[in-house]
Amino acid sequence: MIALVRTEFVKAARRTRSLVIVALLIGLPALILFAIHRRAGRADRGGDRGEGLFRLAHQSGLLVPAAVLSVMSGFLLVVIAGTIAGDSIAGDAAWGNLRYVLIRPVSRVKLVLAKGLVAGFLIWAATVLVMVAALVGGVLFFGAHPVTVPNLSAFGGTGALSFGFTLSSSALVLRVLIATAYVAFGYSALLAMGTFFSTLTDTATGAIGATIGVYIISEILNSITELGQVRYAFPTHYLDAWEPMFTGNTYPHDMIVGVVVQLVYLVVFGAAALVWFQRKDIRS
Amino acid sequence: MSDSRDAPVVAVEGLSKHFGNVVAVDDLSFTVARGEVCGLLGPNGAGKTTSLRVLMGLERPSRGSVRLFGEPVRAGSPQLARVGAMVEQAAFVPHLSGLLNLKLWWEADGSRWGRADLDGALAVAGLGDAVHRTVRTYSQGMKQRLGFARLLLGRPELLVLDEPTNGLDPGEIREVRELIGRLTEHGSTVLLSSHHLSEVEQTCTNVVVMNYGRLISQGTVSELIGSSGSVYIEVDDRERARTVLEAIDGVRTVHLQGDGLTVDTTAGRRSDLNAALVRAGLQVETIMPTQRLEDAFLDLLDARNTPGAPIGATS
Numbered sequence: 001m002i003a004l005v006r007t008e009f010v011k012a013a014r015r016t017r018s019l020v021i022v023a024l025l026i027g028l029p030a031l032i033l034f035a036i037h038r039r040a041g042r043a044d045r046g047g048d049r050g051e052g053l054f055r056l057a058h059q060s061g062l063l064v065p066a067a068v069l070s071v072m073s074g075f076l077l078v079v080i081a082g083t084i085a086g087d088s089i090a091g092d093a094a095w096g097n098l099r100y101v102l103i104r105p106v107s108r109v110k111l112v113l114a115k116g117l118v119a120g121f122l123i124w125a126a127t128v129l130v131m132v133a134a135l136v137g138g139v140l141f142f143g144a145h146p147v148t149v150p151n152l153s154a155f156g157g158t159g160a161l162s163f164g165f166t167l168s169s170s171a172l173v174l175r176v177l178i179a180t181a182y183v184a185f186g187y188s189a190l191l192a193m194g195t196f197f198s199t200l201t202d203t204a205t206g207a208i209g210a211t212i213g214v215y216i217i218s219e220i221l222n223s224i225t226e227l228g229q230v231r232y233a234f235p236t237h238y239l240d241a242w243e244p245m246f247t248g249n250t251y252p253h254d255m256i257v258g259v260v261v262q263l264v265y266l267v268v269f270g271a272a273a274l275v276w277f278q279r280k281d282i283r284s
Numbered sequence: 285m286s287d288s289r290d291a292p293v294v295a296v297e298g299l300s301k302h303f304g305n306v307v308a309v310d311d312l313s314f315t316v317a318r319g320e321v322c323g324l325l326g327p328n329g330a331g332k333t334t335s336l337r338v339l340m341g342l343e344r345p346s347r348g349s350v351r352l353f354g355e356p357v358r359a360g361s362p363q364l365a366r367v368g369a370m371v372e373q374a375a376f377v378p379h380l381s382g383l384l385n386l387k388l389w390w391e392a393d394g395s396r397w398g399r400a401d402l403d404g405a406l407a408v409a410g411l412g413d414a415v416h417r418t419v420r421t422y423s424q425g426m427k428q429r430l431g432f433a434r435l436l437l438g439r440p441e442l443l444v445l446d447e448p449t450n451g452l453d454p455g456e457i458r459e460v461r462e463l464i465g466r467l468t469e470h471g472s473t474v475l476l477s478s479h480h481l482s483e484v485e486q487t488c489t490n491v492v493v494m495n496y497g498r499l500i501s502q503g504t505v506s507e508l509i510g511s512s513g514s515v516y517i518e519v520d521d522r523e524r525a526r527t528v529l530e531a532i533d534g535v536r537t538v539h540l541q542g543d544g545l546t547v548d549t550t551a552g553r554r555s556d557l558n559a560a561l562v563r564a565g566l567q568v569e570t571i572m573p574t575q576r577l578e579d580a581f582l583d584l585l586d587a588r589n590t591p592g593a594p595i596g597a598t599s
Contacts, residue, residue: 003395007388011377096375100434103340103369104393107360278359281343 004106004114011092012084012118021080025126028076029068029134036067037141053246057138060145062172064138065131066179066246072130073183073239078215081123081187085194086208088115089277093202093284108278116195116270123191127184131176144169149247165249172246179242182255189235189265190215196273202284232257235265291354293318293442293473294339298348301334301497308334310497311348316475316490321468323484323505324477325581326494332477333372335494336446339475340369352442365393368440370448374431378420382411382430385419390437400437408463409433425452432463443467443474449483461487485509485577493584500584509573509580515554518544518570519561528564529557546574 012018040058057067089112092098101111149164167175194211201207218236221227231237238258244250294316301309309331316322324332337343339350341359349356352363376385390400406415409429419427428448435443443464449457457480464474464487478484484491484505491508493500501508519525522545529538529547535557537548547557554571561568 003391003393007392010384010388011380015379092377095378096373097377099337099340099342099371100375100389101392102342102359103364103367103371104389105360105362105364106393279344282337283343 001110008114008118025129026133032068033137060147061138061142062144063147065134065176068134081190082212083208084119084122085191086211087204088119089198090204090207094204099282112277123187124184131180175245182242186239188262192266192269196269199273199277295351300347302346314492314502320490321474321488322490323488324492330494331497366441368435369444370431371446374427376419382415401439405433405436446477481578514574515547516574520567
């Protein structure tokens with residue numbers, strides 16, 4: 001199993017696409033950092049105040065990762081995670097290489113697990129890379145100060161700020177770590193669905209498109225409040241549940257529910273991928 | 285791993301494979317004994333590739349069984365380590381070098397790279413420094429040669445080759461034929477599917493003929509060709525040879541043709557005709573079937589292509 005994981009990791013990591021993703025994951029936080037810096041300048045001159053994490057980020061570089069994550073977790077990281085997961089098995093099939101992997105005495109269950117583990121690792125690595133890039137850039141630009149967060153619920157239409165709470169540097173670091181882990185784990189459903197779709201088709205783009213498509217549909221449906229409690233079961237519903245750690249000084253209960261929802265998707269679609277792939281005729 | 289040395293290397297018993305309503309393989313049975321070079325012949329859609337995929341554990345049989353070295357084959361079966369296979373065209377991870385492709389493939393099941401026959405495999409591939417280039421820069425012929433290197437890494441006891449010369453130029457086809465010959469000299473068993481009947485005739489000792497997913501004929505190449513019953517003979521005295529041959533049971537006609545005679549016979553082997561001529565004091569210069577494998581193959585298909593035969597099998 002370790003050998004299989006190692007070979008699958010080398011195959012995934014040595015792609016040109018991986019280098020492009022790394023460049024994006026470092027470059028985009030840098031761009032966002034630049035935007036925060038500019039916005040901070042305008043705010044100092046009494047201009048655009050913005051709101052939420054994006055507005056607060058200039059107070060401390062330790063808050064920049066949270067601001068970057070709030071921007072990137074809903075789309076770019078979804079696209080990257082969906083690409084990694086959807087390509088995991090269908091990519092090999094599209095190259096015609098899958099049949100050669102499977103004419104080795106290699107268990108199909110182990111192969112799916114190895115590919116899933118590698119995809120999961122890469123998704124976590126992508127999330128961590130974004131956070132590290134944002135943290136390093138943020139601290140360099142704005143320092144590592146404590147943050148005083150106003151009562152953001154009072155923003156409303158008046159623009160008047162009431163006193164909120166202060167997050168120490170150590171509290172910020174801890175919450176950044178928790179947010180990183182939560183968001184990375186929040187792609188577990190996407191990982192499992194992507195791997196499952198990847199066993200269904202020999203076309204990598206099809207599996208990737210289906211995976212990302214499910215997330216986009218989930219996001220659209222999640223925005224329709226009339227759907228009520230049904231939305232709680234959507235894989236994207238709790239994706240932003242970590243934000244109140246920074247804006248409300250709480251560890252939201254929704255994060256625990258979010259983890260449970262992701263676990264359910266992981267188990268259901270992971271099992272479906274294993275069962276389907278074991279029975280599948282390899283025709284690619 | 286249990287293994288009976290007496291068991292056929294390949295044993296296919298009552299194999300059927302359906303894709304929905306399409307019957308790709310229908311009650312196919314054949315065996316390949318140790319050391320045989322067996323050609324799997326059939327027109328497009330005969331079910332050859334499907335049969336080989338089931339043999340390699342890539343597809344599940346709808347009915348029947350497939351055994352390798354006496355053991356049933358399933359996905360990931362341990363006896364697959366004793367098989368080198370090329371199923372359709374060789375394919376690799378395009379962004380990795382040829383050498384890294386070989387290494388990752390070999391190590392996937394935990395095998396140590398040091399135990400692979402890398403030198404032997406690379407000698408066969410003959411890719412030189414190109415083995416360090418990414419595979420996406422390879423021609424199809426180079427990929428096929430790298431594919432041969434891959435299947436030889438484990439010094440396989442059985443080679444399963446599905447159209448192995450596709451995409452190769454005539455020189456490369458000849459190299460492949462010679463390679464198969466060298467491997468069989470070292471005791472490897474070969475199951476070879478090919479459209480090139482001359483290649484099969486020159487390479488194989490035995491033949492399995494399929495059509496519409498069914499077994500049409502199985503035997504040695506000479507039996508298959510010999511069953512056509514037409515033999516060309518050159519001797520020092522054609523008239524006396526004609527008299528001798530016409531006296532043999534089973535010989536229907538003897539015609540003078542060119543420098544020799546054409547004999548149409550319903551029974552017996554060429555060696556029997558040869559023996560009769562030698563006993564009569566004649567010097568036999570040439571004795572060979574007038575038909576090639578291609579003729580015999582087409583005759584077989586014509587004979588079995590009965591109206592109402594199932595159509596739509598996939599290969």
